[in-house]
Amino acid sequence: MDHRTVYSTLEAVCVETIAALTRLESLRCSDATARLLVTMTHIQEHGRAVEGLVTGFAAVYHHFDFDPQTPGNGYRTLVKVVHSCILHIIQKGRYIATNCGGVFFRVEHNAGEMQTYCVALCQLRALLYLAQRLLGENQHGQLYSQDRELSKRFVKEYTSMHKACFYGRCLGFQFSPSLRPFLQTVVISMVSFGDNYKKHQTRLGRAALSFFTSGKYVVDPELRGAEFERITQNLDMHFWKTFWNITETELISSLASITSNIVQVNLMLTVPGEPLVLPLSSDPNLSVTVSPPLAHWGPGPVHMRLISHSLRQGQDSAELLVFSGPETPLRSLTVGPRLQRACLSPWLLVHFHGGGFVAQTSKSHESYLKSWSRDLNVPILSVDYSLAPEAPFPRALEECFYAYCWALKNCNLLGSTAERVCLAGDSAGGNLCITVSMKAMSHGVRAPDGIMAAYPATLLTTDASPSRLLTLIDPVLPLSVLYKCITAYTGADSGSVQQVQQLDTLSALGQDTALLLRDITQGASSWLQSLLQEKPAAQASTSRATNGLRDPTPHSEDVQEGPREFPEGFEPLRSGCLAEIRTPCTPVMNNPFVSPLLAPDSLLKGLPPVHLVASALDALLDDSVMFAKKLRSIGQPVTLTVIEDLPHGFLSLSQLSKETQEASNLCVGRIREVFVSPPL
Structure with missing residues (x-):
């Protein structure tokens, strides 16, 4: 779909949905209806701003392709991701406009989903501004920034910007629909595994316990997104090695070998x-x-x-x-x-x-x-x-x-x-x-x-590049994880160098298997506790996440001090999970x-x-x-x-x-x- 058609359609859907919600509010006013109405107004505002940015990129991004037969570079991708987000909003907006007056219309559910996509569009708008800065400062055809100070500022923006929305309700919206269930499973598994990472158990046991504690992340996408953001920014390299190497267990690899x-x-x-x-x-x-x-x-x-x-x-x-x-x-x-x-x-x-x-x-x-x-x-x-x-x-x-x-x-x-x-x-x-x-x-x-x-x-x-800006929304390769890998391989953390025994991937599997039944029993107990005792805590976390999504354009007191990367009157949503990402620095x-x-x-x-x-x-x-x-x-x-x-x-x-x-x-x-x- 031509980008002009995308934004004219978005504008028409926003107008139609706002009119339908206004009529609904006059008949039966509710907090959820009011929030949904405000959200659609914010989406309309973001859409108008984003259209101008996308038009600018569309005029020049072909200069960064490998050749005319291979259209592809980070600027194109950012535009593509924005359009994917907008198409989801258009589809949902049409549904709301058509069904909001129905008896079975769930106002709260639809308000929550549209709020999440509104925040996602707000954050993507911020990425377009950052990419615009790259475009203005880089040489013709150059995708990577030669300005180290600019790259440092981008890292600072990454650490402070809200990212949880991309790992909750709209997880994987940019990818092929056939992969979204798998990505959801991976993210749920990761945050559940992170819950039990520090507990003294076998690694296969932690996987078993994680299975039983994952229920809260299935039913609460905002909690899942917030926890994934915390994990990606704060857990150490050993966590990532352990999680990625779960596929090395004989139990899981045997299941994979069947197919x-x-x-x-x-x-x-x-x-x-x-x-x-x-x-x-x-x-x-x-x-x-x-x-x-x-x-x-x-x-x-x-x-x-x-x-x-x-x-x-x-x-x-x-x-x-x-x-x-x-x-x-x-x-x-x-x-x-x-x-x-x-x-x-x-x-x-x-x-x-x-x-x-x-x-x-x-x-x-x-x-x-x-x-x-x-x-x-x-x-x-x-x-x-x-x-x-x-x-x-x-x-x-x-x-x-x-x-x-x-x-x-x-x-x-x-x-x-x-x-x-x-x-x-x-x-x-x-x-x-x-x-x-x-x-x-x-x-x-x-x-x-x-x-x-x-x-x-x-x-x-x-070095910053337009495609690396995607690490803000990527569940597979967040920037903090990418930097951890670079730090590890380049030896920036030289104190960890040691001769390793080959394949530290659950080598004690026999012992782990013997203890699996004990861990499953413990996991089942914890799972029941999470349903019975942790429900208020989960609800509180969900409430905090939802409150963070109420206003996609935060007030000035929420914005970090320092040089402005965004035009006057706009700021992306800031994260409540701040972390100092260690930037690799070695010759x-x-x-x-x-x-x-x-x-x-x-x-x-x-x-x-x-x-x-x-x-x-x-x-x-x-x-x-x-x-x-x-x-x-x-x-x-x-x-x-x-x-x-x-x-x-x-x-x-x-x-x-x-x-x-x-x-x-x-x-x-x-x-x-x-x-x-x-x-x-």
């Missing part, structure tokens, strides 16, 4: 850290020695997972199985005397998983990797690199580079001749795909034949092997074809757009695909909806291009 594809090889490998000798790419008669990972605590093993839809030659060899270890279950390798081994594949896919450099493993991602192995008919080696903050940069990069070199040298054991090798990864893994390739070129080792990086992090700094952030967007041309020249698959609604969208532009400017082969309506991390959601499956299939198509396209 995933069956593969004949799913083998964990532990490769000792020993020097490797590989031929030089420029002259195969000469060789180069690749050292094992050394950063922080010296040589150590590298852990990997081999996934193959078909059992191929070498994959059940004694030479490979010596790396599997005694803990590998027999079902990881399907072997039988009559099972025919397929021949070596000419292709090999090396995968680096996402998780913000701080969480998850190949196990978290094996569901879509199994599908990829089937669809591409290729063996996949997924690397379980050491995680921050215990293992900050450059440990993960060293381990991934070493694993890549080991795969080249031992490809026949992995079921491949490695005639064509592709690197693939998402988010943090996408960053590692790029930096491993840069490291291979700098060492004179054969570079991969191509890269598929899904929503990669290419700039691990605190390592500017290291080209941390932030490849900052790499000099000499380090990027010679990279293989890079296929970037980004999401329009991802806070890291501008990372992909600017990196694609940079590669194109120096003549490097690059493609950029921008997918609509999906959040950051959509590959891990590939089995949840048709849209996420199609996005995963697109990534498979890009990988296939690497394998079948002729060499450069």
Whole structure:
């Protein structure tokens, strides 16, 4: 829908709804009707102001696209999100105008929902003003701010602005409708888990207890939003690692494996850290020695997972199985005397998983990797690199580079001749795909034949960009969490560096399972208490949240002191949950092997074809757009695909909806291009 049509429709709906509510108020006046009437007036005001802002962006945002065939950048996304919010308001407003006089019309419910969207529109209006400031101060076509003071002011605005409305009633309004129930489940699980995070229980026990305490967050979306805002701004990195790693428990991963594809090889490998000798790419008669990972605590093993839809030659060899270890279950390798081994594949896919450099493993991602192995008919080696903050940069990069070199040298054991090798990864893994390739070129080792990086992090700094403004509303990647990941990986919190035992993901699962019945009993008791005893507290919290939504334009005494980022007469709603977000500040952030967007041309020249698959609604969208532009400017082969309506991390959601499956299939198509396209 054309943006002019959107705002003319909004204006007409506001006029119609205000007229209908005015008639209703004259017949049966109530506090809820009066609030709804005031809310519609505020929406009308915000809509008129936002229209002018959007018109300004629409006139110029095409200058920031990668090319005319790939419309996508943070300015476009902000406009898209605003329109999504307005379309919800239009739909709800039409319903109210038509039904407000009916006997079964629930005035209180509709007033609460419309208030929430009104506040969301108010906060989005504030983001448009901040983006307008970026647009005015950045160079032509530049998405990231070069002004560090401006970026600091944006962080200050983020910490003070109200965000809870985006995690309550209107949670995920900007995403595909098929994903909203899942996002609601994730947010409810997270705030429930946060309730029990500090209690002395097993982690599986905390998950069980969280199940029983989640009821109040289901029935009270305002309470859920306020608690999610508190958690994202105040809980430490250990909480996020623990929560994200719940998917690593055998109980949950077993449930996930029910719906995933069956593969004949799913083998964990532990490769000792020993020097490797590989031929030089420029002259195969000469060789180069690749050292094992050394950063922080010296040589150590590298852990990997081999996934193959078909059992191929070498994959059940004694030479490979010596790396599997005694803990590998027999079902990881399907072997039988009559099972025919397929021949070596000419292709090999090396995968680096996402998780913000701080969480998850190949196990978290094996569901879509199994599908990829089937669809591409290729063996996949997924690397379980050491995680921050215990293992900050450059440990993960060293381990991934070493694993890549080991795969080249031992490809026949992995079921491949490695005639064509592709690197693939998402988010943090996408960053590692790029930096491993840069490291291979700098060492004179054969570079991969191509890269598929899904929503990669290419700039691990605190620079502001229009897409990073989305962290105010994003349930997957809030700014405070993004900064925690950057701080952890860059080693800004250097006191936490220590040698880690691989896979700190509920390793004591047997004990946890034995105690599960006890925890469920305790959880059931707490759940009953939450319904019987905590009801007044929940109601009080809901009342406070609702009172905060009554006036979307707060009074001047609520506004923080300092330079104004907004025009006179407007202020966004401020948060009642203030927190001082620790802004990462270390020279390592500017290291080209941390932030490849900052790499000099000499380090990027010679990279293989890079296929970037980004999401329009991802806070890291501008990372992909600017990196694609940079590669194109120096003549490097690059493609950029921008997918609509999906959040950051959509590959891990590939089995949840048709849209996420199609996005995963697109990534498979890009990988296939690497394998079948002729060499450069």
